[in-house]
Amino acid sequence: MKLDGIGAIVTGGASGLGAASARELAAAGARVAVLDMNRDAAEAMAQEIGGVAVAADVADPDAAEAAIAEAEAAHGTARLLVNCAGIADAGRIVGRDGPMDLGAFEKVIRVNLLGTFNMMRLAAHRMSLAEPLEDGDRGAVVNTASIAAYEGQIGQSAYAASKGAIVALTLPAAREFARTGIRVNAIAPGIFLTPMVSAMPQELQDALAAGIPYPARLGDPAEFARTVRYIAETQYLNAETIRLDGAVRLQPK
Template sequence: MKLATTRAVITGGASGLGEATARYFRQAGAEVTIFDRDADRGSKVAQSIGAHFAETDVTSEDSVAAAIAHASAKMGGISACVNCAGIAHAIKTVGRDGAHPLGAFQRTVDINLVGSFNVARLAAVEIAKNTPEADGARGVIINTASIAAFDGQKGQAAYAASKGGIVGMTLPMARDLAASGIRVMAIAPGIFMTPMLAGLPEEAQAQLAADVPNPARLGQPEEYARLAGFIVEMGYLNGEVIRIDGALRMR
């Protein structure tokens, strides 16, 4: 696979890691359809880079099915799916206000884990329709985990559980889809300069960056995007999770 001939759907493509990936893929010549709940921002990003857009709730089967159909029609098929949509809460299992709200835990898992699987499974149906390349390859699915899946900190029970699920389903999904020529990979980012972190004071950003061994800075969304692009083109990468974190191990 080459980025220049890739037809990609990217969830959470209106901001952060997803937006950076959409921009990077388009710069490389790929066809891109952005999936996001933010119709205003998503449409603007798509228009600015010459991509397509579909307002999408990743937790809804009907919404994702409609978005996949729209993307396939606009691009003439789908060959890559990058799942970046996600949320995070900082809530302890038992805090000052009592037990962790069950709804917050369920919503985090529903969006981050169930939503990623929902998009991946429906995208896989379309990817499987592609004419295989010489080695049988038809496409690739890239899900976003987190180093919190391995090093979850206080207040990250819900987030770490959702990202641990992404890690856990990577290999079995790769095995499930092998006969269709579809690879499945996951990226586990460390602390990245996403809109959420960009809103923190510079002092707080500096403190977070100081924990990263080398380079001692926050990750840039473009670095995630470049790794996603590398995975698309490196056809022997399959069934694995790649950390991109500057050797950070949270504690």
């Protein structure tokens, strides 16, 4: 898919991996809608890249549909959806105070999994109604999983479950959408220097980096963004989850 001139939506696009992806896609010529819960931050990012800001809870069907329609009104049908919105709340299944609150588990699943699915179903429907591009593509979806999908640590039960489901969703979604020329892939990032990590003490950041085989550093969000671009531009890449982690494998805790 040629990115120049196409409409794209990046969820969680105001910070971290989403912001890096929005910048990369805009630099490639895409017309980017920055979707985020934080409208002010989304507007600041949209202004930086020459895009448009839309605010929505990705797991809210009505709000998400309205945001996609708003993006479409500005840029035409979104041919690329990049799902970066997510949370990483931690907690043991059975802790010192008893079993995990079911609402805490549900919250992570709602944002990470249901939000991803909700945005994908709505965006893919609109893609399927559009005319094919010159290469035959109607669109592409890039979802964000995590290496926790494979090696979830103690305390990551909700997060690992949500990301594991995104990995499992990739193949059946790609198979279903194949008839309409829509590709579905995912990226499973390792430990990246996102705002959450950068807020940690430097000693802890250094310890995390030291555990990564090579390169022994935290991931740069720009590397994630370039992977998003590679997936979008490479038509033969479909139904795949790419680990982007410096060869690290998470330990139990």
